[in-house]
Amino acid sequence: xxxxxxxxxxxxxxxxxxxxxxxxxxxxxxxxxxxxxxxxxxxxxxxxxxxxxxxxxxxxxxxxxxxxxxxxxxxxxxxxxxxxxxxxxxxxxxxxxxxxxxxxxxxxxxxxxxxxxxxxxxxxxxxxxxxxxxxxxxxxxxxxxxxxxxxxxxxxxxxxxxxxxxxxxxxxxxxxxxxxxxxxxxxxxxxxxxxxxxxxxxxxxxxxxxxxxxxxxxxxxxxxxxxxxxxxxxxxxxxxxxxxxxxxxxxxxxxxxxxxxxxxxxxxxxxxxxxxxxxxxxxxxxxxxxxxxxxxxxxxxxxxxxxxxxxxxxxxxxxxxxxxxxxxxxxxxxxxxxxxxxxxxxxxxxxxxxxxxxxxxxxxxxxxxxxxxxxxxxxxxxxxxxxxxxxxxxxxxxxxxxxxxxxxxxxxxxxxxxxxxxxxxxxxxxxxxxxxxxxxxxxxxxxxxxxxxxxxxxxxxxxxxxxxxxxxxxxxxxxxxxxxxxxxxxxxxxxxxxxxxxxxxxxxxxxxxxxxxxxxxxxxxxxxxxxxxxxxxxxxxxxxxxxxxxxxxxxxxxxxxxxxxxxxxxxxxxxxxxxxxxxxxxxxxxxxxxxxxxx
Amino acid sequence: xxxxxxxxxxxxxxxxxxxxxxxxxxxxxxxxxxxxxxxxxxxxxxxxxxxxxxxxxxxxxxxxxxxxxxxxxxxxxxxxxxxxxxxxxxxxxxxxxxxxxxxxxxxxxxxxxxxxxxxxxxxxxxxxxxxxxxxxx
Numbered sequence: 001x002x003x004x005x006x007x008x009x010x011x012x013x014x015x016x017x018x019x020x021x022x023x024x025x026x027x028x029x030x031x032x033x034x035x036x037x038x039x040x041x042x043x044x045x046x047x048x049x050x051x052x053x054x055x056x057x058x059x060x061x062x063x064x065x066x067x068x069x070x071x072x073x074x075x076x077x078x079x080x081x082x083x084x085x086x087x088x089x090x091x092x093x094x095x096x097x098x099x100x101x102x103x104x105x106x107x108x109x110x111x112x113x114x115x116x117x118x119x120x121x122x123x124x125x126x127x128x129x130x131x132x133x134x135x136x137x138x139x140x141x142x143x144x145x146x147x148x149x150x151x152x153x154x155x156x157x158x159x160x161x162x163x164x165x166x167x168x169x170x171x172x173x174x175x176x177x178x179x180x181x182x183x184x185x186x187x188x189x190x191x192x193x194x195x196x197x198x199x200x201x202x203x204x205x206x207x208x209x210x211x212x213x214x215x216x217x218x219x220x221x222x223x224x225x226x227x228x229x230x231x232x233x234x235x236x237x238x239x240x241x242x243x244x245x246x247x248x249x250x251x252x253x254x255x256x257x258x259x260x261x262x263x264x265x266x267x268x269x270x271x272x273x274x275x276x277x278x279x280x281x282x283x284x285x286x287x288x289x290x291x292x293x294x295x296x297x298x299x300x301x302x303x304x305x306x307x308x309x310x311x312x313x314x315x316x317x318x319x320x321x322x323x324x325x326x327x328x329x330x331x332x333x334x335x336x337x338x339x340x341x342x343x344x345x346x347x348x349x350x351x352x353x354x355x356x357x358x359x360x361x362x363x364x365x366x367x368x369x370x371x372x373x374x375x376x377x378x379x380x381x382x383x384x385x386x387x388x389x390x391x392x393x394x395x396x397x398x399x400x401x402x403x404x405x406x407x408x409x410x411x412x413x414x415x416x417x418x419x420x421x422x423x424x425x426x427x428x429x430x431x432x433x434x435x436x437x438x439x440x441x442x443x444x445x446x447x448x449x450x451x452x453x454x455x456x457x458x459x460x461x462x463x464x465x466x467x468x469x470x471x472x473x474x475x476x477x478x479x480x481x482x483x484x485x486x487x488x489x490x491x492x493x494x495x496x497x498x499x500x501x502x503x504x505x506x507x508x509x510x511x512x513x514x515x516x517x518x519x520x521x522x523x524x525x526x527x528x529x530x531x532x533x534x535x536x537x538x539x540x541x542x543x544x545x546x547x548x549x550x551x552x553x554x555x556x557x558x559x560x561x562x563x564x565x566x567x568x569x570x571x572x573x574x575x576x577x578x579x580x581x582x583x584x585x586x587x588x589x590x591x592x593x594x595x596x597x598x599x
Numbered sequence: 600x601x602x603x604x605x606x607x608x609x610x611x612x613x614x615x616x617x618x619x620x621x622x623x624x625x626x627x628x629x630x631x632x633x634x635x636x637x638x639x640x641x642x643x644x645x646x647x648x649x650x651x652x653x654x655x656x657x658x659x660x661x662x663x664x665x666x667x668x669x670x671x672x673x674x675x676x677x678x679x680x681x682x683x684x685x686x687x688x689x690x691x692x693x694x695x696x697x698x699x700x701x702x703x704x705x706x707x708x709x710x711x712x713x714x715x716x717x718x719x720x721x722x723x724x725x726x727x728x729x730x731x732x733x734x735x736x
Binding site: 089092095096099100102103104106107108111235236239240241242243250251252253258261262265269287288289292293295296299300303306307310449450451452453530531533534535536537538539540541552 | 625630631632633634635636637644645648651652655656659662663664667668670671674677678680681684685686687689690691693694695697698699700701702704705706708709712713715716719721722723
């Protein structure tokens with residue numbers, strides 16, 4: 001990030017978008033952020049237990065909404081319609097990948113993760129494979145995912161911010177209007193996040209879901225109705241419009257191969273099942289049954305947006321072709337304009353500023369909600385998994401929260417720098433994070449949960465392989481765009497067969513084979529670990545605050561005997577909690593106090 | 600939840616009269632002693648559960664990659680315009696069919712899981728039932 005000459009290359013000003021300061025929409029956004037901060041303040045948190053899992057007091061529908069808000073990022077709200085408009089049939093990979101993955105998550109992981117009962121993805125990996133190194137790799141992966149994913153969100157926020165707040169290019173020397181907006185929006189997001197932990201964020205996320213789904217769906221209805229495209233069900237009525245949009249909109253495999261289509265969907269699906277900020281939602285519910293049903297609700301809430309996005313893309317494409325210039329052909333719609341097609345569609349329909357502002361504000365809400373989830377997962381990886389578990393085991397509450405907040409600021413700064421001159425479209429940037437989650441974390445969750453003999457050596461070998469393989473196409477295709485002298489991709493062959501956005505199709509089977517082979521060649525995990533895995537699959541209901549480890553520790557004489565020794569390791573606090581819990585649930589308050597002191 | 604170590608004997612006592620075959624098997628099973636391997640389920644419950652999981656998975660694979668593969672193999676018929684809706688068939692199956700299938704499958708699976716719990720005489724906590732009451736369609 002050295003010379004300003006690199007920064008100035010960005011030409012991300014969407015043509016046709018009305019870029020100027022607008023009072024109504026600006027007030028909407030400010031009011032919305034104010035509302036978030038107020039809720040964040042009311043539900044502010046002081047201790048880490050609350051911060052990470054919001055006290056496990058969240059029910060089906062609310063958790064479903066939080067899943068929805070966490071999920072529906074700028075990539076869903078803006079990027080998906082953009083890809084559908086520009087890439088046609090290939091753009092639908094996002095619609096498929098980002099919804100159907102939830103079924104796999106549901107049948108293979110949701111309830112089991114709740115039973116395992118750990119706070120974060122790295123916690124799972126570290127405790128399941130009894131390895132601080134594995135925990136550290138998972139934590140670094142979580143941090144990386146948060147970073148890569150958030151780049152796309154920052155791009156989305158900034159593009160929409162241009163419509164609402166106008167062009168302040170040059171206000172910060174060397175930065176154009178888009179880049180100034182990136183900096184401004186990220187400062188707001190980080191400021192908001194450092195003030196509120198997850199309890200606030202979860203309450204917020206239900207509110208944010210409602211705001212953004214209303215903004216999107218009402219926007220779609222009004223655009224469809226005023227232009228005569230649709231009446232009551234635009235999600236199905238846009239079908240009649242498709243034949244008028246030009247063959248590029250729906251022709252299969254016009255802009256991409258069948259292989260790329262399958263590889264991308266595969267990657268997005270397994271990524272869905274490995275994303276830490278999604279998985280953390282399953283620790284926040286009171287029982288495994290709630291975990292299951294809130295997944296169903298979450299998927300339903302997500303589908304409302306995903307059924308609507310292609311319709312928005314179709315309307316936007318038609319409006320753009322009619323009022324600006326042909327969408328396809330030369331020059332066609334620029335990628336910057338396509339990224340805001342949702343806002344453009346409302347603007348080109350001649351709707352009043354305040355109404356377009358609602359649609360735009362929804363885009364910002366989508367981005368902030370997701371960045372909230374991502375940065376919390378990323379910062380907890382640093383403060384909880386690396387700092388407290390590995391660097392400073394005696395860390396106090398205050399130290400942990402401080403480290404957590406510092407890592408949020410660091411994530412914010414990194415994301416801002418990378419988003420100043422982004423390498424790809426919003427949806428694709430987010431897709432790279434999915435490849436990473438699918439390559440490194442999903443295989444660990446899947447094998448760790450469904451094969452008790454998966455062991456530490458296997459996990460370490462598997463995760464290292466996954467990280468390495470994921471970075472190959474990233475270095476091939478993405479890194480060169482940040483280095484002026486290099487042309488992306490470095491190797492076309494690699495880009496064709498192992499595309500960055502679909503790399504998990506290759507990496508996942510390799511990681512599975514490596515993990516299984518190494519696990520079989522080395523010693524089996526301890527009986528206690530196996531019993532914890534078994535407890536995750538037992539149909540026996542578990543208490544609200546109970547983890548599989550607690551049950552295993554309380555069950556059978558042999559474990560009680562070894563309990564004394566267990567309390568010495570990094571699970572000391574949790575070990576105590578297990579015993580306390582099993583002994584008497586009523587003494588929870590006392591128990592909590594102990595836990596907090598020791599954490 | 601206070602006393603897991605004596606679980607099996609307790610359950611046997613309470614279930615005694617009403618237990619169905621499955622519930623009896625459930626109370627006889629030592630879940631912490633049964634190996635977990637997705638390819639080789641070791642308890643009756645997991646066998647039943649995995650049967651549901653794999654059936655759902657098979658349908659899911661068809662819903663996700665079936666239409667696109669058919670489109671690759673037979674682009675002509677797959678891109679025909681649908682009556683009434685006006686979509687090209689492949690577009691509809693992918694853009695609307697796949698997400699909707701996943702949602703229906705998810706609902707189906709959760710219902711099946713609840714039924715399975717019932718079959719095995721497993722009751723989730725009362726607090727749980729209360730929150731689900733309104734939520735469960």
